[in-house]
Amino acid sequence: MDWLAEFPSLGKRDLRDLKKGIDGSFREWSRSNGDAIEAFFDPLYFFLVWLEKLLIATPWPIILIIVAGLAYLGSRSWKLALGSVVSFMLIGYFGMWKDMMATISLISVSTLICIAVGIPIGILMSRYDRVQSAITPILDLMQTIPIFVYLLPVVMLLGIGRVPGLIAVCVYAIPPIIRLTNLGIRLVDKEILEAADAFGSSYRQKLFSVQIPLALPNIFAGVNQTIMMALAMVVIASMIGVKGLGMPVLQAVQNQYLTLGLMNGLAIVALAIIFDRVSQRYGQRLQAHRYGKEHE
Amino acid sequence: MSKTKLKIENLYKIFGPRGKSFIDPVKNGMSKQELLDNHSHVLGLNNINLDIPEQRIQVIMGLSGSGKSTLIRHINRLIEPTAGAITVDDEDILSMSQLQLREFRRKKTSMVFQKFALLPHKTVAQNVAYGLTIQGEQESIAKEKSHKWIESVGLSGFEERYPAQLSGGMQQRVGLARALATDAPILLMDEAFSALDPLIRTDMQNILLELQKDLHKTIIFITHDLDEALRIGDNIAILRDGKIIQKGDPQQIIMKPADDYISDFIKDINRGKVIEVKSIMQKGSSKGTSLDSSCSLEDALKVLNNEKNNECSVVDDNGKRIGKVTLDAAIGALFREKASRNKEKYK
Incomplete structure (x- = not known):
């Protein structure tokens, strides 16, 4: 009755050969194609480096003015704009200005990529049920698979540095914007769509003049979530060599530097709160028409 | 009697994945209940034949579930029929390609909805101009036309408001103006005034009748309200369980109700x-x-x-x-x- 006590499994040697085989062929493949793939991501790398250098080279008062301006434009709240400026000044005062600029450039680029890739995918999902049922499990996988598991092949392919970090952040942060774009479009009132059809709208006209505008609050909630998740990845991205506020946190963990960890951790939190509040307020203002408030 | 604008012949609609396969049993007398109980398909429309005269108001009346909203949606093919024929000006609607259908919807028909179905993110003026905008009409012309229709439904001064800032009656005026703005000869009104309270409803009926004196559109008007039907209808068709049980002008319906169902229906009128x-x-x-x-x-x-x-x-x-x-x-x-x-x- 031995076969009952032990689960029938592949022999140890077979298993080792299987793993070795796959590892070997992937390594081979990544060696032969690594350069090409790296070249493919080159523009991204240059853009990232350019933005980071630009942010660091820009005199700090100008950055503060831009921050205040964006925060006010997004939220229409002086309090929030003032709070953002004070937070930035505190972070800079404690010597984290450069790291913060690096983190902001990473978050901005990855959010832009997520929006550019995620919204079209979300639109496709909302149009075709088949696409939805094919992509939903992939999103589930992306959100639940341990991050290190997909960091591994990325690092094997691209080495360590900014670009693999960026890819890792995007993989982790893109699901909410895809999901909420799809959901937002699917939730648009059927009667309004019927009216658009009855007046002879084409699919494109319906998409751009009815579905997307009415889905915007949801799409924007997706953008907000994407930014938050990208920020959450900052520390993990630093493990594969991404500069920014995450790096000192990692050092602090490794060396038990309590203050260093706390300061950089709090700086990340401050950034997260600013991004979250500003983008949320902006999203709320997009729905003003629903409650009959005055519109700009 | 004016000429027939719209002809509906032997129209059937059976809702369900295998609707087509039940056409013959239904033609041979399978009842709505039997179809539902034994085959889980819903008989929406059962052998509809209706000639709708040009420039008149054709009312289609029935209680909820009688298929009246289904019927009106067949005219611009928001719902595809299971069997039958629909012709407008001797043109077969059902054989149109998607592109022809879009053109037909833009130029020949327009629609007013029970729950208004306005675009909440657009202003009154933009809503009224919607049909013109998607036809690619020049902005200045669209603006001018929409302004004219906003005025004719009595909403001047509200052009820059959003639908949520208006009362129900005003919203439906926007809906009416939007439908009129495309100058389509056929106006489909799906319980257009049913969601409004009685006084506003009478108001809207007056506006419609007043406009119709100049416009002479072919109007198909769906309602469940007999008083409304008698008031505005040149012709009335009464629908029950997806079947037309009587058609005629209001006088015929009252003086010679076709069956007990209709006599019961009209018993409370003045x-x-x-x-x-x-x-x-x-x-x-x-x-x-x-x-x-x-x-x-x-x-x-x-x-x-x-x-x-x-x-x-x-x-x-x-x-x-x-x-x-x-x-x-x-x-x-x-x-x-x-x-x-x-x-x-x-x-």
């Missing part, structure tokens, strides 16, 4: 107001006062009562004598027939 003299007219002539053939019973009774021998002559629109009417006949018409009392033959 007959004195609705029935016109021409419906109770007899042959012959009378020396009494002349009454217009479309004069209501209520008004006629007063005149008849004052006549010496309780008789009046009836004249048509051109003043020509066409018959006579007596007090007895007028009083008789006020009483509804008792046929449906206590018996529920239908069901």
